[in-house]
Amino acid sequence: MSAASLPLAGQHVVLGVSGGIAAYKAVELLRRLMDLGAEVTPVLTASALEFVGAPTFRALSGRDPLTDLFRADEPIPHTRLGQGADLILVAPATANLLAKFAAGIADDALTTTLVATSAPVVLAAAMHTEMWLHPAVTANVATIRSRGFRVIDPERGRLAGGDIGYGRLAEPEVVIEAVLEELGTTRKPLLGRYVLVTAGGTREAIDPVRYIGNRSSGKQGIAVAQEAARLGATGALVTTVATPAIQGFEVVAVESALEMRDAVMGRLEQVDALVMCAAVADFRPAEVADQKIKRDSGIPEVKLVANPDILSEATGALRRSRPEAVVVGFAAETVDALRHGEEKLARKGVDIMVVNDVTEVGAGFGSDTNSVWLIARDGARSRIELAAKREVAAALLEKAFALEGEPRGQTRAN
Ligand code: C5P
Numbered sequence: 001m002s003a004a005s006l007p008l009a010g011q012h013v014v015l016g017v018s019g020g021i022a023a024y025k026a027v028e029l030l031r032r033l034m035d036l037g038a039e040v041t042p043v044l045t046a047s048a049l050e051f052v053g054a055p056t057f058r059a060l061s062g063r064d065p066l067t068d069l070f071r072a073d074e075p076i077p078h079t080r081l082g083q084g085a086d087l088i089l090v091a092p093a094t095a096n097l098l099a100k101f102a103a104g105i106a107d108d109a110l111t112t113t114l115v116a117t118s119a120p121v122v123l124a125a126a127m128h129t130e131m132w133l134h135p136a137v138t139a140n141v142a143t144i145r146s147r148g149f150r151v152i153d154p155e156r157g158r159l160a161g162g163d164i165g166y167g168r169l170a171e172p173e174v175v176i177e178a179v180l181e182e183l184g185t186t187r188k189p190l191l192g193r194y195v196l197v198t199a200g201g202t203r204e205a206i207d208p209v210r211y212i213g214n215r216s217s218g219k220q221g222i223a224v225a226q227e228a229a230r231l232g233a234t235g236a237l238v239t240t241v242a243t244p245a246i247q248g249f250e251v252v253a254v255e256s257a258l259e260m261r262d263a264v265m266g267r268l269e270q271v272d273a274l275v276m277c278a279a280v281a282d283f284r285p286a287e288v289a290d291q292k293i294k295r296d297s298g299i300p301e302v303k304l305v306a307n308p309d310i311l312s313e314a315t316g317a318l319r320r321s322r323p324e325a326v327v328v329g330f331a332a333e334t335v336d337a338l339r340h341g342e343e344k345l346a347r348k349g350v351d352i353m354v355v356n357d358v359t360e361v362g363a364g365f366g367s368d369t370n371s372v373w374l375i376a377r378d379g380a381r382s383r384i385e386l387a388a389k390r391e392v393a394a395a396l397l398e399k400a401f402a403l404e405g406e407p408r409g410q411t412r413a414n
Contacts, residue, residue: 018097237250272404
């Protein structure tokens with residue numbers, strides 16, 4: 001791509017960095033903004049400088065970061081910067097920075113620039129969970145949003161000091177996407193496409209209270225639906241776990257494999273891509289007791305019967321009705337992951353098999369990250385090493401839609 005055709009060519013972005021542990025992540029955001037063609041001027045608060053050094057930002061941006069209103073070589077750098085910016089991104093935005101911006105306080109280079117601009121402002125919040133949940137922070141965020149500025153919620157994950165909770169700076173893709181959206185340059189490559197995704201582990205009832213289940217959290221499937229929506233697709237998410245609304249997606253709540261099959265098979269008509277992330281139980285109790293089985297009636301024997309293989313069934317149906325549609329399966333393995341994944345790809349006739357060894361640290365069930373192999377129907381393999389599930393989703397959607405127009409080899413189609 002020539003420099004002029006980059007999405008942010010000719011755009012001047014002020015990157016504000018306030019003082020949180022996530023300040024180091026601003027370096028990656030700076031790099032990505034520059035890769036997209038933007039000119040970036042970093043503005044660092046005094047406390048940001050306790051976490052990161054101005055030379056890193058200078059080296060990467062090719063500009064002197066503004067860190068101090070009074071030591072800059074011109075008298076009113078903040079008004080010049082504020083007026084000249086096409087957008088101001090603050091990442092991380094701490095509780096303190098949000099409070100100041102909500103109140104219009106202008107007491108350093110960053111806050112004065114923020115008050116001196118009429119450009120769009122995007123603030124990616126990051127702080128400890130308790131701070132994010134504090135009513136003062138909630139009220140400040142509401143005030144900022146009511147004025148038309150965009151605050152990106154923090155995500156759940158590991159925080160400073162080893163705690164886990166909401167507060168982590170959103171992933172770089174999410175922040176950059178918000179910047180692109182604000183500047184009206186978002187790419188929507190999946191506009192007009194319909195993506196059907198399944199998520200979560202099925203629950204196979206034994207009686208009205210008990211079920212046979214598995215450890216799938218549904219996070220990877222939800223991430224695929226969210227990512228597809230972000231790229232412009234519509235579709236449905238058939239899920240066994242509670243899911244927040246996803247723009248352009250129908251969220252279909254199911255429990256058992258049989259319910260999931262009905263929901264999937266009933267929605268194949270317009271499918272361009274089917275992504276079967278769900279962990280479908282291979283077996284279900286042959287009979288479901290009407291009443292709770294009582295302890296004093298002895299140890300029950302639960303006879304199991306096989307569940308339908310939704311993926312094979314749906315793939316077969318799609319090959320007949322919509323041969324262009326791409327199908328992605330998931331294989332959660334505990335030994336010899338690649339070999340089993342390759343076998344499964346062939347057996348199920350899918351276009352891509354996402355294989356993960358769920359015994360790896362930070363991969364698989366419940367985790368926010370994943371390490372996977374993507375095996376394509378032509379045998380090509382690619383590895384994604386410990387990435388956010390959202391990033392895995394982006395990579396697999398890109399691969400899936402790249403295969404869409406390509407002829408399918410005789411051996412693998414069924
Ligand atoms: O054979 P295995 O269960 O490991 O295959 C995993 C893939 O097959 C996943 O994509 C899963 O959603 C799908 N599957 C299915 N129906 C089943 C079992 C698995 O669709 N009964």
